[in-house]
Structures are given as structure tokens and as C-alpha cells.
Amino acid sequence: MSNVLLEYYASNSSFNSYSYSNNLSLLQLEFAQDELETYTTSRKVGLSKATIPWINKAAAIFWNSTHGAINKSTMEVLRNFVVSMYQCEYAKGKALNFAKAFLRYLTKIQLDTRYQAFEIFLQKPKALKERKNLTARIITKEDIAYNFAYFKSRTGR
Numbered sequence: 001m002s003n004v005l006l007e008y009y010a011s012n013s014s015f016n017s018y019s020y021s022n023n024l025s026l027l028q029l030e031f032a033q034d035e036l037e038t039y040t041t042s043r044k045v046g047l048s049k050a051t052i053p054w055i056n057k058a059a060a061i062f063w064n065s066t067h068g069a070i071n072k073s074t075m076e077v078l079r080n081f082v083v084s085m086y087q088c089e090y091a092k093g094k095a096l097n098f099a100k101a102f103l104r105y106l107t108k109i110q111l112d113t114r115y116q117a118f119e120i121f122l123q124k125p126k127a128l129k130e131r132k133n134l135t136a137r138i139i140t141k142e143d144i145a146y147n148f149a150y151f152k153s154r155t156g157r
Helices: 002-011 033-044 052-066 072-085 089-110 114-122 141-155
Strands: 028-030 069-071
Touching: 028 114, 033 052, 033 089, 052 072, 052 089, 069 072, 069 114, 072 089, 072 114, 089 114
Parallel strands: none
Antiparallel strands: 028 069
């Protein structure tokens, strides 16, 4: 009986632990440029004039990185370009968040949840936060005494 089960599991690909058809690294999905333009136009409705150029830049970066093909490679090209192009964390976030939002849009429009799975390749790198001291040097008792004496002499008390 165990040989029959082993043969069944071996022949049935859904029971295999690794299947190339389910590998996100090998998957490629397509989209049309007019879908990106439609999404970009809808995102710009009601936004301030200062925000619209960021939407346009993010859309141009997305198209120039993908040319209508969404796969691991194009998502990594997009992420690496944004990370190297912008120093400001907010600018990186705007471009990468636009790309993630467009993938969610394609998921809904195409009725295919695989688009949204590519968000994993668009994560911002973890930034090291700089520790800021309250002062550049240590405050001593002499500093405090000096300041008290200074304020006392200024106020006359």
C-alpha cells in the first residue's frame, strides 16, 4: 500500500514540495502601457500641482523599468534604480509605493492575484537611524554654575 501512495504523490505535481510553475522567480506577467496611463490619470485626480509631477515621474520610471513585463528581474531593476536615484527616503517611498499601488490595481483589473505578489521585490531597504545626542559635549557642574551666575548678574537677583 505504501508503494502505491508514493507513486501517487510522485506523479501528482500538487504534492511536490517544489514546482517550477509556482515559482515567483520564473513567472512573468504582462500589462499594456494604456493600463498604466489610465491608472496614472486616475491617481492624479484631485491632487495638488506639486504632487502631480511625482506621479508622472513614478509612472515613467515604472514603464522604463518594465516595458510591460512584470517579473522578478524588472521589479529588481525598478527597485535598484529608485534606491540609487533618490537619496531622500520620502522620494524612494513615493516611487516604490506608486509601483506597489499599480500592482494592486492590476490585481483587481486583471482578476489575477499574482500581480500583487511581486510587491515583495519592491521593499525599501532598511535605513539605519542616526542617533542624535542632546548636546555635542557633556555638561558639567561648572557649566551650570556659570550659567546661573550669568543669569543672576543679568537679572540682578
